[in-house]
Every structure is written in C-alpha cells, then in structure tokens.
Amino acid sequence: MVRRFRLRQVDVFTDRPLAGNPLAVFPEAAGLSEAEMQALAAEMNLSETAFVLPPTPGGRAAEAAYRVRIFMPRRELPFAGHPVVGTAWVLADEGHLDLTGPLTEVRNELGVGVLPLTVARDPDGRPGLVTMTQGQPRLGARLGEPEQRELAAALGVGLEDFGWIGPGGLPLTAAEAPPRLISTGLPYLVVPFRDRRVLAGVATERAAAAAPIAGRYDSDSVALVGPGTSGTIPDADVHVRVLCDPVSGVLEDPATGSAAGPIAVYLGMLAGTQEAGRRLIIEQGIEIGRPSRLDVSVAFDAAGAPAGVRLSGRVVPILAGTVSLP
Secondary structure (H helix, E strand, C coil): CCEEEEEEEEEECCCCCCCCEEEEEECCCCCCCHHHHHHHHHHHCCCCEEEEECCCHHHHHCCCCEEEEEECCCCEECCCCHHHHHHHHHHHHCCCCCCCCCEEEEEEEECCEEEEEEEEECCCCCEEEEEEECCCCEEEEECCHHHHHHHHHHHCCCHHHECEECHHHCEECCCCCCCEEEECCCEEEEEEECCHHHHHCCCHHHHHHHHHHHHCCCCCEEEEEEECCCCCCCCCCEEEEEEECHHHCCCEECCCHHHHHHHHHHHHHHCCCCCEEEEEEEEECHHHCCCEEEEEEEEECCCCCEEEEEEEECEEEEEEEEEEEC
C-alpha cells in the first residue's frame, strides 16, 4: 500500500518569494519513522525540514498544540529558528491554528522543550508575522588570543579584523570583544568583526576550517557579525553570516534564527545594556543570493544579564505537493 504525505515549502524571514531561508514542512507526519524523516530531509536537500506530530504526553501537559521534529540533511536538531517560524505559519495557513484575533498565542514542542510563539493575522485574514520565544540565554567560553589567531587564520582574515563598536562609538579590540560561545537553544560561536566588508569577503568554503574550532565548544557553527548593512536590507543594524560544519550537509545558512538570539545577546552585552530591551534587525544570506531579514529582541535586567529573547519573521508560500512512500 502506498503512503502519501503532504508537503509544503515556504521561504522564511522574507516578504518575497525566492529569498529568505527555504523550509520543507510535512504538516501531517504521523506514520513516518525517524529514518524516513532523515531520508526525506536529505531528499529535500534544504538546510532544514520540519515534521509535525502530535505532542508527547509531557508536551500535552505543558499545553503544546503540536510537536515539531527538525532535520538537517544529515542529522536532527533539537531546536532551530526558521523551522519554528515557518511551521507555525503553515499550520495557521491550513487552519490547524485558529487565528481568532489579531494575535494568537500557541505553544509548540521541540527537542529542547515547550516554547510559546505568536502568529499575527494580516488584514486579508491570512497569517502574518510569526514571533517565537527562544530559550534562556547561556553564556559560554570566550576564545583566548591563541585560539583567536587560529580562528582568524581558518577564516582567512587577520586578528585585527575581530572586534566591535562599544558604548559611545569607541572601537573594541578582539581582546575586549572576543569570539564567544552563546546559546538560546543551540550553541554558536559568535565572532564580531569590526568591518562588514571584511566579513563579506570570507569564502563560504572556510566553514570546513572553522568548524573544528567551534566543535571544541560543542558547537558546529560560527556566527560572523559585522556592523551596518549592505543596503540589501535597508533597515538592518548588522550583517550576519553563519558558516556550518560540512558534516551537517550545509556550508552556509541563508537565515539562522537560532543564531540571531545569541548574536543579539552578545551585542547587547557589549553595548552595556541594562534594565532595557534591545532590538536588532539582522540581514543575512546576501552572499549566497538569499537575502533575509530577522527581527530579534532581548530583554536585559538591571545587572545587565540577558533574559527573554524573541525572534520575528515573515513567511512566503512557494509550493505544495505530496510525497509517496511504500
């Protein structure tokens, strides 16, 4: 007997088709084995593919409306940004989530637990902006000078290219703003650059050399961030590139929601943010022809510690189809 599973593909973190980060969503994935999910993700050959399932007993107890399993072409992830945003949009578009008012709150179950999100309703009644809540920020190791030099060589840049702009516009050196491991669900080695143009010149193929350094800290990706915009996303505050371990099946990600939180957390800390929120508009995917706009906000307490992280983005439908399996 042939089994059929519906498929939707959407572009996430964009308001126009053929931009942002493409995502395949199987909205009714019950009946697929884990091996089949992994094989389908490899078949889709996108950065991630999402499979929607009923929540587990623990998820139902935490009031999750559904469960999402997220696969890269070669492995599963416990958390990611654009699959959460894109899946919620698809479920709302298909009527699985009832958009009864201008803003609907939903809880979704992921590998890291149950997290809330909201889906806005556009004037035409269709789902609009999706905003996800990320995990509690976790601050990890800072790279010392020897590893900074090693990372700079792996990326094909100089140690003097690392750094940031501090309070009052004063430049910060790599010693003052070192690459640092931060997680809001997945760990990323956040690497601040002083000049966006230097960051833009890093070859995607450098991912293979940088990955082992991030791997020492249980991360498989480096999140490169530079000040300003290329002009592609006019209101962007920063320019971002995320290079991934080739073992994952992806070298460079077009839009990385799970890295947006760590980047905003680190830049807020470098700015000395206290008892305030910090909003950051990120442009990403420019170098690989998939311009993306990510809107992330972080709340900081009176001591300057990061607390809540929220990420917003829009979604554009691309195609719908059916996968047939024996």
